Amino acid sequence: MTVAPFFYLLSLLSLLQRVGSASVPLDRTGWEATADSFHAGNEPAKAIDGNEGTFWHSEYAPDNPLPNTITIDMKGNYIVNGVSIQPRQDGSGNGRIGQHIIETSVDNSNWNRVAVGAYVNDATTKKTSFVARQARYVRVTAVTEAQGANNHSAAEVNLIDTIAPAYTAPNPSKGLWINTVDFPIVPAAAAVLPNGKILLWSAYKLDDFGGGNGFTQTAIYDPATGTSTQRTISNTQHDMFCPGISMDFNGRIIVTGGNNAEKTSIYNPDTDAWITAANMRIPRGYQSTTTTWDGKIFNIGGSWSGGNGGKNGEIYDVSANTWSLIQNALVSPMLTNDRGGVYRADNHAWLFAWKNGSVFQAGPSKAMNWYNTVGAGSTTGAGTRANDGDAMNGNAIMYDAPAGKILTAGGAANYQTDQARNNAYVITLNNPGQTPTVTQTAPMGFARGFANGVVLPDGTVFVTGGQSWVEPFSDATAVQTPELWVPSTGQWTQMNPMAIPRTYHSVALLLPDATVLNGGGGLCGNCGTNHWDGEIFVPPYLLNADGSRRARPGISQAPGSLKLGGTFSVTTDRAVTAFSLVRLGTATHTVNTDQRRVPLTFTKATTGNVYSVTLPGDAGVVLPGYWYLFAMDGSGTPSPAKIVKVLQ
CATH class of the missing domain: 2.60.120.260 (Galactose-binding domain-like)
Structure with missing residues (x-):
């Protein structure tokens, strides 16, 4: 009709x-x-x-x-x-x-x-x-x-x-934004789950924040079906807006502080349930956390909530469900010189777990530091990030963990009402406590703050969204052209523009099919910048010249769990030339301390497409827990991921 x-x-x-x-x-x-x-x-x-x-x-x-x-x-x-x-x-x-x-x-x-x-x-x-x-x-x-x-x-x-x-x-050599995903919330935080689904949450409201109201609006998005289901979480008495996020060795999402600044909540994907964990010793919001080599969660900074200043380090013992102060893990050396004072100066630390119980803080302060998380701990200065300044709301991405390689990009001297920069640097970590090497790489084509950085299976880094003049809850000066950084050349290539601005409160994550989800932004009630959606970006490595999808390799057989330092067998459906692991990511407020990439060494059997792949043995480099396993062919086209669990 x-x-x-x-x-x-x-x-x-x-x-x-x-x-x-x-x-x-x-x-x-x-x-x-x-x-x-x-x-x-x-x-x-x-x-x-x-x-x-x-x-x-x-x-x-x-x-x-x-x-x-x-x-x-x-x-x-x-x-x-x-x-x-x-x-x-x-x-x-x-x-x-x-x-x-x-x-x-x-x-x-x-x-x-x-x-x-x-x-x-x-x-x-x-x-x-x-x-x-x-x-x-x-x-x-x-x-x-x-x-x-x-x-x-x-x-x-x-x-x-x-x-x-x-x-x-659009030119497929610059990637394609293939579709929008409408969510039942405005997502300001997100995490990839071991089943390949995406956990999202906002605050006590679907589209707004304010106060410690004791509950949170969440959603779970399934990339395989495009469906999203919404749920209100009240049993943990935790408004999880502006938190720290880390994934533990068993794939549970550990969410700390935020609007209810002392709280810890844990999402268990095995049971699809949220549980209450022990309160932190220091209330926090806008802090960063990172999972350490021994499975604990290190936490530092966070004066946005729970009082200003003194937000020194503490650590969560997952097994014992206890928080302990780390006496000598001091926040003062990592403060920026923000005009907003300590309320802004200790926010969103760039943290990377490393060897022997150490955590490296790469920014956003121009000063870098080593934190020892064992016992009373210690804080050791690691120099400055070359000629970079404070880079609040910039990005830091560990794109080659065995080599200790971290790319940093963008940010601004002040949290808000300031000009962002396009500076980019490569930090190379050595042994804990040693001053790393810092090398300036080519600048981005656009200055960005509030952007998100995602490491791809081939080691390139995708930086998306942000704005050139940082101002929360504004899409003015939004940068809608993402960029791709190639380690071998140190150069950036501008990709095709997205449809929707992604600025303050946006998130980005690598999906199991090697595409990228970039979503959210706003969360400000009756404002004009709430974005109840995400967009899916298909990188050039998945596209033919005419925009059609490339034939891609597949992993026919691989173990579900891998042992640190061990060798395992992978069978593919065609010849491949590279393997990599990418740890499942968690994202909020430009911070993703869970993602990192590990290129893998391998040998090929004399017959068939069977490969013997070796995993590095250091838990500070290859954090136990859940990872994507990718195989790549000679054209650099990655397989869909097999999600595997790395064991200690």
């Missing part, structure tokens, strides 16, 4: 400025849309009648089967980069869309998925943005009803599109 459109298309000002086009309402005369269901008296035309009191509704009876699919024919090609839905406004939640899929096409035959996800269950207008596509048709599949029923409804519909110069498809 032919029905009126169900959704309206939203053009983004930032995109329009980038492509030099104008956003104008389109004349919908002659447009058509087909759908599989509507109820007499609630025809789809009600969604475009200018009256919010009327609405479209799917067929009441017999029971309407899901999913419902609607295809809009615009009768011509347009540059499409958004969809928006206004739920019915009569006080009823009946028919609100939950899980959904959005696709575009130029011929009604070949479809490109541009968005998936779940909308939050309320009456606000839902907006989905994505990288611009040329399209004549838009197809929306409503997979579930947000309240669990089998029907759908929508109030007013409008359509706006972009009248632009001739569309030019």
Whole structure:
């Protein structure tokens, strides 16, 4: 049947400025849309009648089967980069869309998925943005009803599109942003779980923070299906906004402090349950934590919450469920010279577990330090990061752990209201306590603060989002062109731009299929910068010259657990030339102390694609716990990951 459109298309000002086009309402005369269901008296035309009191509704009876699919024919090609839905406004939640899929096409035959996800269950207008596509048709599949029923409804519909110069498809050699993922929260923190799913959380509200309210809004996103499920966590009495995050050796997510500054909560992926752990000795927020070689969690800094100053080191014994102060792990040597004082100066330390119970602090202060976490501990100065200054809200990524290699990039002298920098450096660690080597590498093309850095299986580093003038809860000066750094050349290459700004409170993580999720930003209530979504980036190593996906190697057989210092056998479905491990990441406020990469040595059997792979033996280098195992072919194309557990 032919029905009126169900959704309206939203053009983004930032995109329009980038492509030099104008956003104008389109004349919908002659447009058509087909759908599989509507109820007499609630025809789809009600969604475009200018009256919010009327609405479209799917067929009441017999029971309407899901999913419902609607295809809009615009009768011509347009540059499409958004969809928006206004739920019915009569006080009823009946028919609100939950899980959904959005696709575009130029011929009604070949479809490109541009968005998936779940909308939050309320009456606000839902907006989905994505990288611009040329399209004549838009197809929306409503997979579930947000309240669990089998029907759908929508109030007013409008359509706006972009009248632009001739569309030019993005160059695949610069990667592709393939689709948006709509989340039921604004994610300010995230962690990869051992099952490959992503744990996300905001604060006590879905889209805002404030106070220590004793509960947290969470979601779990499944990259394999595109689905997200939302849950309120109250049993731990912990508002986990602005925390420290670390993954322990058993894949549990240890979340400390934040709005309830003394609290520790643990998510156990084996049971899908949150449990209360011992309170910290020092209340904290904006601190950093890192898992150490012996499975404990080191914690330092964090004056954003729980009082200003004195946030010296302490350590969590996972087995005993106890926190202990480390008398000589001092926070004062790692303070920046922030104009906001210690409230800002001890935030978001760049921490890296290393050999013999040591932790290296690479920044964001220009001063670097070694922390000994055993017993009373110690603090030893490690020089400065060459000619770099304080780099608050910059990034530090361990891209080659056996070689002690850390890339640092961006940041600003002050936490906010300041110019970010594009400086980049390579730190090479030696033995604990020794001053590392620091070498300046090529600067990024863009100055960035509040960006995120992700190490990829081949050792390149992807830096995404941020803004050139750092200002929380603002998307002004957002940098929407990510960059890829190559260790062998020390050079950066600009990638294709994303659709949505990712600034303060954004996150980025490597996914099991070797793509990158970049999401969130905002979390400021009724502000204009809340981003209830993420975008998926496909790096160039997965793409052919025409944008199609490369054939990629597969790991046919590998053990589920690996022993430090041991050798294990891997069978692949074709010849490969490299193997690497990448530790599962956790991310919040530019900090990801869990991710690190380990290139692996190997020998090939005389017949077949069977390889004998050797794992380094130092637990300070290859932290026990869960890792992605990748195999790469001669073109540098990585396999999908096999998630393995490294044992002590």
